[in-house]
Structures are given as structure tokens and as C-alpha cells.
Amino acid sequence: MDAVILQILNGLDKGSAYALIALGLTLIFGTLGVVNFAHGALFMIGAFCAVSLSKILNLSFETIDETQTDFLGNPLKVKTAYIESWFGPELGASIIDWAVPLAILFSIPIMIGIGFIMERGLIKHFYKRPHADQILVTFGLAIVMQEIIKHYYGANPIPTPAPDVFKGSFDFGTLLGFDPNVIIYPYWRLVYFAFAAVIIGTVFAFLQFTTFGMVVRAGMADRETVGLLGINIDKRFTIMFGIAAAVAGLAGVMYAPINSPNYHMGMDFLVLSFVVVVVGGMGSLPGAVAAGFLLGILESFASMNEIKSLLPGIDQIIIYVVAIIILLTRPRGLMGRKGVMED
């Protein structure tokens, strides 16, 4: 029982990342009808927003401190971050410590900006072209984004720690009456899950309860009619693209402490997220979220030792096996709508 709960918890953080990326992909697909292979790259850029902010905050100058000496007796050079000298050592240190959560604020305008530029500059010209062309051009764009990041940040993963407060682990088992240290779970992953839940909730609420969201949903259902009613649907869809990019970026920012960002992390997630979208049903937002969590949890169950000894290698392929079975038995995915992307 404890092992089952542990695996469900373990699956949640990966599942949250899948769900967030898949949500953005579905938003783009549902509104603009574009298959965006560069979405993983947006996730990666989000993670690098966190890296950049922590680098910026750590910018420092050197002073020679006469009171301290190194082992040769020379005065020691002391590095002081600008932030610390501006806000005082204590506040400065805690700002640096909280770099990743602060990067959320920092990344939203950047990601929305990138989303706007992408949509207006490139994707706009591909609405009428076949899906294969859209896949190809966004695939090219993903390569370009990756290489730019690689050029400036190098090819190695860059560790980006979470704030000290969240560094420990939470003994989840004691809450449920198990022995201590049976089910322990890092705080940051809990934060990630909660954060993902908030973002997903916000996006759904935005679409469900605002006039803007209502127009967008109407546009997803029948773009032409909404256009005939005199509503500038293109502008709204562009904004949705920006929001989708921001969702992917935020998923990336918060994921940086879990897995040190490197330039190809986006591609790794992209393949899985596409599988998630297809399993959930192309164009279905709840489907994308549900499938994201489902596949994340299935993946962590498959990596249990008991199951691995039964079916060796299952942990590596479970997601693909599920995807193949679902695509062949329920061609529309778990919650796909009728008439969306049916061949």
C-alpha cells in the first residue's frame, strides 16, 4: 500500500509537467489548428529563464578585504553580489535564494513576447499549409532555439537550486498513519504539483468564466461563424498562443530545480507530450490534462521493481505502448471531440 501511494506521488510531478506542456499544445492546436513541434523548446526556454535570473542575481564584484587573509597571508578577495550590496546582506541573500520563484514573474513577459513573435512572424503564414509543413517548420524552429541556447549556456546541465526552505523532504506517511520515513517526498515536488494545479485551474477558469474565454471557445468550435459575427478572432488566437507559450515557459521555470536544465530537455519532453496529447484526444483540454497525469503515474508505477522483474523494460516503453493501444482502439483519444483532426 505504501509503495502504491509513493508511486502515485512520484508520478505526479512528471505528470504535472506533461499535463502543462500538453495543455499548451492543445490550446495552440485547438485554437489555431497548428501542430507546434517547437513547444518543447518553449518549455526549455522557460527553464533557462530561471537559469538566467539566478545568474543575473549572482552578478558580483570583487573587493579586497584587508581583515581576512588566505593561507599565504595575502589579503583575500571577497565576492559580493550587487544585490547584496544594494539590499543589505540578509535580504540580498534571500532574494538570490528565491531566484527560481522570482523567475516566474521574470519569465511571463518574456514567454508571452516570444509567443507573439512566433505566431505573428512565422506560424501565421502556416495556417493554410498542410500539417506536415507545420510540423517541419516548427521542428526547424525548435532546432534553432536549442542551438541558440546551447551557444550561450553551453551543452552541460546547469544546476539551479530551489530555495532553501523547500530543500528537505516531507514525511507524507506520518499523515496517513504509516511509519515515519516510509513515504517521503521532496517539498519542491509538492510545490510543483500545487503550482501546476493552480496554472491549470487558472487557464480553465479563464476560458470558462470570462467573455474573452467564451469567444475563444466559440472560435475553437466554429472559427468562421465567429469571424462572420464581426469578432476579430485572429487577434484573440494570437493572445492564446502567447498564453500557451507562457504556460509552457512556467512549467519549465518550475521544473529547473527538479532536473538541471540542458539545451535538449525540451526535445525529450516534446515527444512524450505529443503522445500525451494524442492519448488525451487532439483538441481536448481536459483530455490533455487527464492523460498527462495518467501517463506520469503509469510511468512511475512501471518503474517499480516488482513490475520490472515481471516485465523487464516495461518502464521504458509503457507510455508508447499505452499510446499505441489507445490510438488503435479509441482513434479519437480518451476525450477527443468529434470532427477534430479526424482523417
Place this chain on the structure above:
Amino acid sequence: MLGLNKHDMKMLLIVAALAMLAPFLLNPFPTDSAMAQFNAGYPDLMQRFVIFGIFAIGFNILFGLTGYLSFGHAAFLGVGSYSTVWMFKLLDYNIVPGIILSVIVAGLFAVVIGYVSLRRSGIYFSILTLAFAQMSFNLAYSVLTPITNGETGLQVYTSDPQYLIDDWETVPHLFGLVEMRSTYTMELGAWSFDFNAGYYLCAVLMVLMFYLSIRIFRSPFGMMLRAVKSNQTRMNYTGLNAKPYTLAAFVISGMYAGLAGGLLASMDPLAGAERMQWTASGEVVLMTILGGAGTLIGPVVGAGFIKYFENIFSKINENVLHEWFGFLPDGLENAVVWVVEHFVGSGWHLTLGVLFMMVVIFLPGGLVEGGQRIMRMLRGKKSDNDAEKTTQSTPAE
């Protein structure tokens, strides 16, 4: 001749001539000159040109004719490589059984994967093939280690059984007649040209495969595949089941990929799982599109182009750039070098990405279409009628 019309025959002869004379054509600069680093005529790279040419020609039979975009073709390449290395391990270093087995095994894989994947089309097909390829890749890395040797990669050890081995066999060869790595170097004044046995074997096979692909393109079967691309629904309404045709195309292109994989392993008896990763599948997509999908010669052009620039661009470093732009004033020189440096050396993939996007956006027909447009512009001034004729006839290609 050979069942080809005049135009196709000309194209086949051009490809054959280019392939046979490649050691000369790719080494245009004297060995000692500063430009020698642009020489691509060394055996290893030339082999890659033609092997990836075969891979791309095969991919084009599927994507160019039927429009089904597979993102998992690297799986067949990897499977082919593994089969060939296993033949080396079990029998001996003769490459023929290995290559035959690699084509057969890749074909079987393609039948299974194609049968399942082709039940869907469009993006679903792309994702299904991607899923199958990633599955093979993950399995090759983890559970199938006894067969694939996991991360180390499969290679031949002296402890392997090798039931047919003779004492003199140490490297891959063709019936003991010639070793794949044997190279004859011809010195001609300041120039030197390498003639490599393995390269010529691959080149001959590529010309044969190119011929086969022309025949497929011009056959009723090829016509049927084009019909699938242009309107599958209409085909279904006329009472035709398109699936056997697309499956046949999928299997043929899988076998091409298997052959390419087998040849890769024959030139260098190694096989690693990274050959099956989806980025490798992406590479063959890039080659085909860059050259021109659906055209006969496009994939070969694309494969050659990408492999050439991958090797040459990545060799250019900052010093070389400073040498080139040395004639500019200092400030300007540094600025130019700073800009260009992003695109060469390790930044080669950036160039590739940008170029690829440009091609998809502006030249959907790839470099071949670009060439045709330039030709038309040059010829266009003479006679407009003629130009119109070419436009009408090209889409069929």
C-alpha cells in the same frame, strides 16, 4: 534504355557519373593549400554521402510519393546495423550475408510497424511511428542489452563464435576479394585522390537503388501512391483499398533504410542505439525536405548537402574566420567574425535549422525547386512558352 525515358536516363547517368568520379570532384583543392580543409574526398565522409543518400532515397519513396511523414525511420537503420554486426559475430567478416539479413530484418520490422501505424494517417501516423522508434531505442538501451550491448554499442570481439572465420580475416571484406577499408591513393602533382573499396561498393549500390526508385516513381504502383497523396478519400470511393499500396511503400522504404544501416555497419563494424534515436529520424526528414521531397534527385542532393556541410562547417573556427576576413578594418572584422562564428563550428546545427526553415517557408520543393527556378530565370528571357511547359510538367516529378 533500361526501361527509362530520355530524361530519366540522363538523370541516372548524371548520378552515376557523380558517384563514380566523387573522389576527384570532392578533392578540388591541392593538399597543401589553405583551402584543403574544404576537401571532402576522404573515404569515411564519401561513404556517408552515399549511404545516407540511400537512406533518403528510401524515405522519399514513402514521404515523397504518399505524403505519409514518418518520424521513426531511424529504427530501421539501427535494426539493419545490428543485424549486420551480428552476422559478423556469428559467421565471418564477409559483408554479403550481413547486408542481406539487414534488409530482410528491416523489412520484417517495417511490415509490423507499418501494419499498425498505417491504420491512421496525418499527424497520428507521425506520432505512431515516432512512438515505435522511441520504443525500439529505449529497449535497445535497456532490456535488450544482451542483443544490442546497450550503451557500449555492438561490436565484434575475438571471443565471438565466428563459425566461418579464416585466419586472414580481420576487417569486413567482400568474399575475400577486397577489404572494405582498402584505399588506393593517387598522387597527381599537388593533388591527392583516395579511391576506397567500401565507398565504391556503396556508390554502386546507391546507383542501383536510385535506378530502382526511378522505376518505382514511373510505375503504375508509383502512380497509385501519388493518388493516395493527392486524395485518399476519392480513392476509397472508387472502390480501391489504398492500404496495401501504402504498406508496400512503407516496407520498401524500411528496407532501403535497413540497407543503409547494413552498409554503415559494413564500413565500420559497430552499431549503437543512438542510430535509432528520433533525432536521427529527424535528420533523414531534413535531408529529404531540404533536397526536395517527391523529386527523384532531391534526397540525394539533400543527403550530400547536409553531410558535406556538417563535416566542413564544423571544422571552421574563429582563427580561420579571422584569416578570411583579415582584409576588413579591425572593428568591422571583429563584428563580422562575431556574427559568422555563431553559424559555423559547433553552431552548424543553427545554420541547418535556419536553412531548413527557409526551405520549408519559401521553397517547399527544396533545393531542386530552387535550382529549377534559377534555370527558368536564366532561360526565361529566351522563351516564355518553354518556361510554362516546364512548370506544368514538373509537379509530376
